[in-house]
Amino acid sequence: MRHLNCFILLLAAAASHAQDFKSSPLHGERESPQYVLGSSFQSWAGGQINWYYNPLNQPSNLSTTEVVAAIQRAATRWSGMCRVTFNYLGLTSTLPNLDGPASSVDQVNVFGWGLLQGDNAPYSAVTKSWWIGSSYIDADIVMNTAQFWTMTELEGIMTHEIGHALGLSHSDVPASVMYASPYHSTSYMITLRGDDANGCAVLYGTATTAESNRAFNWAEAVYAQYLSPNAAVSGTLEGYYYRYYSGTRSYVGTRNGTVYYMGPDGVIQNMGSLGSYFLQVRGAGY
Structure with missing residues (x-):
């Protein structure tokens, strides 16, 4: 199975080959990344993911309280499977960054809204992660304002996208929430499957729960x-x-x-x- 985001994934020019997530190295004096699929994985140091929510452009039918609660439920499902901790740090005016240069990486994880365009346009949400060596340092998620959102759609899609933010690629196990050929319904994606739990445990260890x-x-x-x-x-x-x-x-x-x-x-x-x-x-x- 291809669980892990162990190589740089860029959006291709053709939409049929595009992904709803991207991951890039942040080059600098501290690193000289070498990646070998199956032996070198990126993850969050100590399993700690601090995140903020930016309500700018939030759909009018949703409240900030509802959105934050849905994201927290999605994150809790992952922390119930592997040893990761999500720390919500509150609201921010910082915008999530999908396509900025390395110099714009602020190491602030922001989940928010925006109109996705180009190769990103077909997706309900897109995740962009930056890493140095074996550690992620920044992960932003943008939810597409071009679509109509319900709480079920938000929770299901964020469960999938948080999987990418953790370091998981698209799975080749059809039952997995992280499968994408085709994507599952949003109601299906609310419940993690065994392949999701196994992939997360490879990166962070199995949770006692x-x-x-x-x-x-x-x-x-x-x-x-x-x-x-x-x-x-x-x-x-x-x-x-x-x-x-x-x-x-x-x-x-x-x-x-x-x-x-x-x-x-x-x-x-x-x-x-x-x-x-x-x-x-x-x-x-x-």
Whole structure:
């Protein structure tokens, strides 16, 4: 699989060969980058990604609070799979930078809006990353104001684009959120699959919550009648790592390697060991 953004990806002149992400080296005295696919990967030092939101040109049907919350949910899905931490630092007037020269790189990660043009025009959003040696130093994401946005579209597309910002290229596994031939629907992209989790773990290591999240994602698909709406956000409470489903007034959670379910009757049921679901979860692509 071609998970990792281990070489410079530039937009080609023909739109059919264009990508929704670009990555470039920042040349300087400190580096002499050498890249060998499969042995040299770019990632964020310490797994820390600080980011700002610029609301300039934000669609009128969305609020800043809603947009920031959707981006945070998308980021949390990745941090639930691998050892990355997203730190939201607030609003900024700094514009996201897609095509500026190396001298314009400010090492400030900005997610914002703009009218995408040229080879970028077909895409809902585009990510541009800069790196020195093996470390990313800047990643900006521009969401295309030419399209109409809903919260589902925003959350799904940002889940995909944040994958690029982390260092993942387009996957060749069709079930992956990072697949792009063709792109999945935005509602599909809200839920990470196994290939996404594996690629992120290669770069940053596996999160302690990864097995729970992969099992939760699988359970949402298999037991939708009990766990809806899907793509709930994970949280912690009294030793449980859990998700709450407002549509069915139910919970699924794990604690000390055991899976639990609580329906609207308030009775906590022991569903067995988390490890016992391993083959089913992996076999279904989660």
